[in-house]
Amino acid sequence: MAAGSESGIPGSQTDFGGLRHAVPRAVHRPPLTFPSMVLAAGRPVALRGAGHSCDGQTVTDGDLLVTYAEDGAVEQIRDLGDGRFEVPAGMNWYDLERHLNRQGRSVPVLTDHLRVSVGGTLSVGGIGVGSVRHGMQVDSVERIQLIDGTGVSRWCSRTEHSELFRFALGGLGTAGLIERAVLRTERYRRYTHVHRVGHAGAADVVEHAEQVALRDDVDSYRAMMRRNRWTSETGWRADGPRRSDGSGSEDGLRTCADLPLAGRHNRVGLRPPASGTVHLWTDYVVPAGALGPMIEAVERQRRRAPLDRVSTMVLILLVRRPAGAVPFAFAPAAAAPVSIGVGVYCTADRNVDDIGAIRGVLRELLEQCCELGGRPYLYGVNDLDDDLAGRLYGGDLDILAQLRSTHRLGHVNSRLPLALLAERRGLASRDLPVAR
16 A cells, blocks of 8 residues: 555445445545655556546546545635635535635535535536526636646646646546636625426426526526426525515515525535445536427436336536637537536436446437537546547547646546547557658
8 A cells, every 4th residue: 555545435435326336456635645646656546536426437446546625625725816716626615615605705606516526526517507607617717736647736727738727627637636726706695586487398398498598697597307397496696585575476486595505415415325226327418409309318218218217317407608718628518608408317226237228328318419519527427439429529539648648647547438538549640650
């Protein structure tokens, strides 16, 4: 076991999905070890925040670097002025938001699960109910401190090491380890006026979501199918609670205090699935206007085996990216000004046949997403082959291969499908004859 490492950390042998299990050779956790030293050692190492991946992306039998820190992270936050804060990537969003609220500030976009690391979510993109106004979490990042495979740390932004910036945010740790991030925040408004609507079916909620996607005055939005019932919640932020005017026009409207912090999972944190079960979760993000065919494909699958016999939820989120947003290489929301996320969350028994069948369904939905001009959210269950990855990411896979070679990242997250795809592209390009 390497010096400054520990083993047997609860949960380090699996992740939120519970599909894959492995005992790490060594588990490294700051402050007992320095991340730069772990990466510079050159041994194969997987990067992990809180382990909110669903297909073993943060599970390994080699070295595991866990950056998630429950304690002491708040003291490392730096107020840079003008609403910008420098934060350690290992801290969780819940503690960060609570700290910012006390300063009169707030993170523009928070996901449904806040007991996860800042760096971990930034490495996949980050989409939440506030994305309808502010885009992805990575769209609020001004710069990041990134450690490469030699242990060298550098600040990256739109103007400094811009390619590393574009590939690290949303890149699933394939472009290095995010150590710190400078985030742009907004003014804290404690209350959200939420209008909740029950929908007659999938077609009704599609029409509603597409209409909201055309608006620019909404602060939060989500629609959900649970137990075969569709509902949506549209919200507007406010400084104070809403007062009734007695007209009766407020049916379905309620005022929520600190809405992003609500939910039991934000108080107690993430847990792997119950014994004998697994989470096969993933999200697909398609351009606005393409929600109808995507939901139709999901509904067809839900009505037949294997999804008709497992617990399945569907979540819809809207993503309006800011003007001039960075074209992140692998983030789920691409260049479209407005996109719509469709989350398909299956919880099933640990049965090899069922798991294989569900993966087949999710692969079909991924193909549909790609045909509609969309992208997957890479924390989830996504079986990417070379052809599909090429259609989704094109030449960015070649650039990733070059970045990983230049910055000696071949041993970092090397088992991730994205890293393997880039490696194959890099090998193929080296085998091509040189033009003369």
